[in-house]
Amino acid sequence: xxxxxxxxxxxxxxxxxxxxxxxxxxxxxxxxxxxxxxxxxxxxxxxxxxxxxxxxxxxxxxxxxxxxxxxxxxxxxxxxxxxxxxxxxxxxxxxxxxxxxxxxxxxxxxxxxxxxxxxxxxxxxxx
Numbered sequence: 376x377x378x379x380x381x382x383x384x385x386x387x388x389x390x391x392x393x394x395x396x397x398x399x400x401x402x403x404x405x406x407x408x409x410x411x412x413x414x415x416x417x418x419x420x421x422x423x424x425x426x427x428x429x430x431x432x433x434x435x436x437x438x439x440x441x442x443x444x445x446x447x448x449x450x451x452x453x454x455x456x457x458x459x460x461x462x463x464x465x466x467x468x469x470x471x472x473x474x475x476x477x478x479x480x481x482x483x484x485x486x487x488x489x490x491x492x493x494x495x496x497x498x499x500x501x502x
Contacts, residue, residue, distance in 0.1 A: 412477035414438040414459050418486055418499035425495035435502060464488065473497075
């Protein structure tokens with residue numbers, strides 16, 4: 376009887392080890408997809424976390440040559456100046472600084488802003 380339990384336990388242990396290696400490989404693929412990038416182009420805000428949420432979900436952000444046009448649905452567009460160097464974006468008027476990272480989930484390009492000095496994370500999808 377003990378031999379039967381031992382074989383069952385051994386089989387389950389092997390399955391767990393194989394599962395962990397497959398799950399680990401998938402996580403590595405996700406991490407590998409995060410690469411340096413460029414903010415240029417049109418993006419849509421799909422998620423916001425943290426403090427000072429003075430923007431809206433669905434906001435479009437069109438970054439072009441140091442000027443971004445921001446527009447919430449059914450609202451008037453506003454423009455802001457920014458600088459972007461080495462994955463750090465700074466809004467020049469407000470002084471807000473964001474560390475920017477890029478990735479892709481299910482073929483959708485993502486841009487994530489992590490604010491410095493305040494608790495705020497903004498996630499944009501390529502429009």
